[in-house]
Amino acid sequence: MCGIVGYIGARDATPIILNGLKRLEYRGYDSAGLAVLQNGKIEIRRDAGKLSHLIELVAQSPLSGTVGIGHTRWATHGEPSARNAHPHIGHTGRVVVVHNGIVENFLELREELAAEGVTFNSDTDTETIVHLVEHYQATGLDLTEAARRTFKQLRGANVVVLLSADEPDKIVTARIGNAGGVVIGYGEGEMFAASDIPAILEHTRKVTFLESRQMAIVTREGARLETLDGEPVEAKIHTIPWDPVAAEKGEYRHFMHKEIHEQARSLADTLAGRVDFQNGKIRLPELNLTPELANRIQKIYITACGTAAYAGMVGKYLIEKIARIPVEVEIGSEFRYRDPIIDENTVVLAISQSGETADTLAAMEEGRRKGAVLWSIVNAIGSQAMRIADGYISMQTGPEIGVASTKAFTAPLVDQYMLAILLADLRGTLDEKTRRQLVSDLRLVPDLAGRVLNTEPEIEKVAWALKDIRNCLYLGRGINMPIAYEGALKLKEISYIHAEGYPAGEMKHGPIALIDETMPVVALVTKDPWYEKMISQLQQAKARGGTVIAVATEGDDLVPTMADHVLWVPETPWLLGPVINVIPLQILAYHIAAIRGLDVDQPRNLAKSVTVE
Ligand code: G6P
Numbered sequence: 001m002c003g004i005v006g007y008i009g010a011r012d013a014t015p016i017i018l019n020g021l022k023r024l025e026y027r028g029y030d031s032a033g034l035a036v037l038q039n040g041k042i043e044i045r046r047d048a049g050k051l052s053h054l055i056e057l058v059a060q061s062p063l064s065g066t067v068g069i070g071h072t073r074w075a076t077h078g079e080p081s082a083r084n085a086h087p088h089i090g091h092t093g094r095v096v097v098v099h100n101g102i103v104e105n106f107l108e109l110r111e112e113l114a115a116e117g118v119t120f121n122s123d124t125d126t127e128t129i130v131h132l133v134e135h136y137q138a139t140g141l142d143l144t145e146a147a148r149r150t151f152k153q154l155r156g157a158n159v160v161v162l163l164s165a166d167e168p169d170k171i172v173t174a175r176i177g178n179a180g181g182v183v184i185g186y187g188e189g190e191m192f193a194a195s196d197i198p199a200i201l202e203h204t205r206k207v208t209f210l211e212s213r214q215m216a217i218v219t220r221e222g223a224r225l226e227t228l229d230g231e232p233v234e235a236k237i238h239t240i241p242w243d244p245v246a247a248e249k250g251e252y253r254h255f256m257h258k259e260i261h262e263q264a265r266s267l268a269d270t271l272a273g274r275v276d277f278q279n280g281k282i283r284l285p286e287l288n289l290t291p292e293l294a295n296r297i298q299k300i301y302i303t304a305c306g307t308a309a310y311a312g313m314v315g316k317y318l319i320e321k322i323a324r325i326p327v328e329v330e331i332g333s334e335f336r337y338r339d340p341i342i343d344e345n346t347v348v349l350a351i352s353q354s355g356e357t358a359d360t361l362a363a364m365e366e367g368r369r370k371g372a373v374l375w376s377i378v379n380a381i382g383s384q385a386m387r388i389a390d391g392y393i394s395m396q397t398g399p400e401i402g403v404a405s406t407k408a409f410t411a412p413l414v415d416q417y418m419l420a421i422l423l424a425d426l427r428g429t430l431d432e433k434t435r436r437q438l439v440s441d442l443r444l445v446p447d448l449a450g451r452v453l454n455t456e457p458e459i460e461k462v463a464w465a466l467k468d469i470r471n472c473l474y475l476g477r478g479i480n481m482p483i484a485y486e487g488a489l490k491l492k493e494i495s496y497i498h499a500e501g502y503p504a505g506e507m508k509h510g511p512i513a514l515i516d517e518t519m520p521v522v523a524l525v526t527k528d529p530w531y532e533k534m535i536s537q538l539q540q541a542k543a544r545g546g547t548v549i550a551v552a553t554e555g556d557d558l559v560p561t562m563a564d565h566v567l568w569v570p571e572t573p574w575l576l577g578p579v580i581n582v583i584p585l586q587i588l589a590y591h592i593a594a595i596r597g598l599d600v601d602q603p604r605n606l607a608k609s610v611t612v613e
């Protein structure tokens with residue numbers, strides 16, 4: 001997601017904002033801008049391109065003022081350009097806004113505003129926010145109330161920071177859906193609002209975080225926190241430690257926990273720059289996928305290790321279903337020993353968080369040797385798997401420190417979904433309506449992830465109930481079968497509990513013999529095309545006395561009658577189900593391991609990147 005820095009104090013806001021944005025550069029962006037209140041007027045500098053370019057713009061045409069907001073943007077609605085760069089100012093010239101996230105109902109809001117005669121200067125969803133604020137101000141509301149009304153109308157995972165020349169003593173910010181965070185920093189006679197801690201760390205270590213559906217009115221003296229319904233909220237102030245590792249962990253005890261929680265945001269980042277919601281199109285420029293290549297591909301081998309291989313299994317499903325190209329998944333350590341059948345119309349697609357896993361690289365080399373087109377989906381920028389590929393998709397999730405992979409599992413699921421749509425589009429095998437629907441469904445993902453993350457307290461209770469188990473069976477079908485594998489892998493990696501993932505339909509061919517009261521069964525029984533089959537498998541497990549933990553879709557009243565514990569997930573378009581369904585399993589594994597007092601981030605015998613065969 002984009003970076004945000006806001007400042008209100010006594011110092012010159014411009015260098016503080018520009019430095020803050022610099023600290024967020026690592027997140028990636030394609031445009032940058034800032035707005036400062038100067039002599040009672042809002043002044044904006046913004047453009048496509050890097051921060052260094054914005055700094056030049058500011059040098060040519062300086063800004064000065066003690067209140068301002070800045071932004072680095074990754075395009076979702078409209079190309080990277082000056083007119084689409086943030087901040088966005090309203091028609092009165094008195095309100096300005098920066099925004100992270102996706103306004104899911106933006107087309108609706110835009111139509112309503114257009115019907116009132118509002119014209120738009122950009123293609124962004126963000127611009128609707130500033131016009132809505134002005135719309136409410138015109139009815140006589142002050143900035144805070146106009147902002148509150150606006151925030152309540154926005155659907156999806158969104159963070160907004162805005163200011164008005166008419167009320168120059170405040171910045172208003174909100175975390176609306178289940179978006180990535182807003183951090184508010186407390187200084188002496190000055191305050192900060194940012195999307196990430198590093199943006200403000202050089203100025204203050206006293207911070208508070210907004211929860212979902214909270215807003216803050218930030219003045220030079222402090223911040224007043226409220227829910228979007230106007231209930232006062234007491235700010236819990238944290239002091240960020242000086243130790244850089246601890247500082248990076250922020251409010252979390254372990255990196256894995258932090259990385260699980262980053263997923264609402266990392267999934268928004270995954271979409272950034274790739275999805276054109278207006279036209280229902282996908283852009284993956286680094287893949288170098290031409291229509292000619294798309295049309296001659298006859299087969300795709302996905303190769304990867306560990307968690308990444310399970311991501312590939314979901315990818316097989318997505319690519320075969322959406323693009324109708326045959327896909328085989330082979331783990332990296334086996335690929336080169338099976339003499340795979342490859343020619344120049346074959347793609348070898350490697351998935352790797354580190355981009356340095358020896359077995360995955362060896363599989364890529366085998367593909368190269370046999371003349372395949374080599375692609376990779378990689379998190380670590382500049383790694384070998386990225387460099388040696390003919391084309392790549394960068395995961396855009398930021399560094400992952402915890403050995404057990406979490407956010408680098410969900411990102412490639414979305415990457416492969418986008419890849420499948422792009423392939424189908426270029427091959428002409430997807431009708432426009434379906435393509436637009438598939439693309440449009442992507443906008444839901446960050447908020448759905450955030451909603452699951454909010455259920456953590458219930459999942460933690462289940463973890464307490466399971467903390468002493470010795471074995472666990474995970475069952476799933478269809479596109480959720482790999483999620484059963486991944487759920488089991490997470491548990492065994494960090495809690496050292498023996499766990500097995502199994503295709504649920506295979507249970508009767510063996511594993512059912514294992515089920516008794518000492519063998520809990522985790523079943524993925526969400527509303528997808530295999531729902532009814534899973535229900536009958538759940539009954540079989542229950543009949544044999546096993547404790548059943550079901551991942552189920554909110555509103556389902558059948559599953560709770562058969563399960564001892566339910567981990568709820570919101571209703572999700574089923575092709576994107578795995579992205580959401582794995583999150584409760586990550587949280588469950590995390591808490592079981594944490595309750596057992598284990599070294600979650602560095603489990604015994606495991607390494608983050610395995611560079612030997
Ligand atoms: C190691 C890690 C796993 C990871 C696998 C593949 O075994 O412990 O968590 O899934 O390597 O890593 P990669 O960097 O290629 O995704």
